[in-house]
Amino acid sequence: MMVRDLSFYYRRSEDITLEHINFDAEPGKIMGILGNNGAGKSTLLKCLCRILRPHHGSVNVSGTDMLKISHKSVAKIMSFLPQETQAINLTVYDTVMMGRNPYIKLGITREDRNIVLTVIERMKLEPIALRFLHELSGGERQKVMLARSLAQNPKVMLLDEPTSNLDLKNQYEVLSLVRKICKESNIIVIMVIHDINLALKYCDRFLLMKNHRLFAEGGKEIMTNQTIESVYNIPVKIYTIENERFIMPITPP
Numbered sequence: 688m689m690v691r692d693l694s695f696y697y698r699r700s701e702d703i704t705l706e707h708i709n710f711d712a713e714p715g716k717i718m719g720i721l722g723n724n725g726a727g728k729s730t731l732l733k734c735l736c737r738i739l740r741p742h743h744g745s746v747n748v749s750g751t752d753m754l755k756i757s758h759k760s761v762a763k764i765m766s767f768l769p770q771e772t773q774a775i776n777l778t779v780y781d782t783v784m785m786g787r788n789p790y791i792k793l794g795i796t797r798e799d800r801n802i803v804l805t806v807i808e809r810m811k812l813e814p815i816a817l818r819f820l821h822e823l824s825g826g827e828r829q830k831v832m833l834a835r836s837l838a839q840n841p842k843v844m845l846l847d848e849p850t851s852n853l854d855l856k857n858q859y860e861v862l863s864l865v866r867k868i869c870k871e872s873n874i875i876v877i878m879v880i881h882d883i884n885l886a887l888k889y890c891d892r893f894l895l896m897k898n899h900r901l902f903a904e905g906g907k908e909i910m911t912n913q914t915i916e917s918v919y920n921i922p923v924k925i926y927t928i929e930n931e932r933f934i935m936p937i938t939p940p
C-alpha cells in the first residue's frame with residue numbers, strides 16, 4: 688500500500704488537517720499510528736478508506752487507487768473500525784454479519800454464516816451473540832465492532848483505537864488475535880493506538896504524527912526518548928525489561 692502526498696482540510700477557510708502525508712504499508716505487518724490528540728490520526732484513517740475525500744494525493748493498494756473506485760469496492764479491500772461506535776439496535780450476530788455486506792448479492796450464503804460464526808468464536812463472543820448492542824458494555828461493544836471488521840475479510844484493516852475500552856486481559860487477547868490474523872492472512876493492519884507500550888509489543892512499524900504532519904516513520908528504532916518527547920512534549924524514560932522495551936513518562940510526584 689502506498690500513500691502519496693495526502694492532504695486534507697475540513698473547511699477551506701480553516702487550517703489544513705493533514706499535510707503531505709507519505710508512507711508505505713506492507714502486508715503481514717501492523718503499523719501503529721501514534722501522536723498527540725488532534726494530530727490528525729482519525730482523519731488520516733478516514734481519508735485512507737474514502738469516508739473523507741482527500742483534497743490531494745493518492746492511496747494505492749495492489750495497483751488500485753482507492754480514491755477512484757466506488758465505496759462498495761473500497762469496502763471489499765478495506766475495513767474501518769471507528770474510534771467511537773454507536774449503540775445500534777441490532778444483535779451481536781447481525782452486527783458482525785454487516786461486515787459481509789460488501790459481498791452479499793442476493794442473500795446471505797452458507798459461507799457468510801460460517802465466516803461470521805468463526806469470527807464470533809475467535810473473539811469469544813458466543814455468550815453474547817444474541818444480545819442487542821445497546822445492552823452491552825463499552826468494551827463488549829468494541830469487541831463486536833472489531834469482529835465486524837474481521838468478518839469483512841479485508842486486505843487492509845484500519846483500526847482507530849481498538850483497545851481504548853478494553854480491560855487488561857482483553858487488550859492483550861484482542862491485539863494478539865489481530866496480530867495472528869495479520870500474519871496468517873498476510874493483510875495490512877493500520878492501527879491508531881495511544882498506549883505506547885502496547886504499540887511497542889504488537890506493532891512492527893510506527894508512524895508518529897504531530898500537529899497534522901508525519902513526524903517520524905520506521906521500525907522500533909524510531910521510538911527513542913527524543914522522538915517521543917518531541918511528539919508529546921513530556922520527558923520519558925525507556926526501560927528494557929526481559930528484552931522488551933517500555934516507555935514511561937517522567938512526571939513530578
Ligand SMILES: Nc1ncnc2c1ncn2[C@@H]1O[C@H](COP(=O)(O)OP(=O)(O)OP(=O)(O)O)[C@@H](O)[C@H]1O
Nearest residue numbers: 697698704722723724725726727728729730731770
Ligand atoms: N468533523 C470535523 N470538522 C472540523 N474539524 C474537525 C472534524 N473532526 C476533527 N476535526 C479537527 O481536525 C483535527 C484532527 O482531528 P482528528 O480527529 O483526526 O485527531 P486525532 O489525532 O484522531 O485525535 P485524538 O487522539 O483525540 O483521537 C483536530 O484539530 C480536530 O479538531
Ligand SMILES: [Mg+2]
Nearest residue numbers: 728729730770
Ligand atoms: Mg482520533
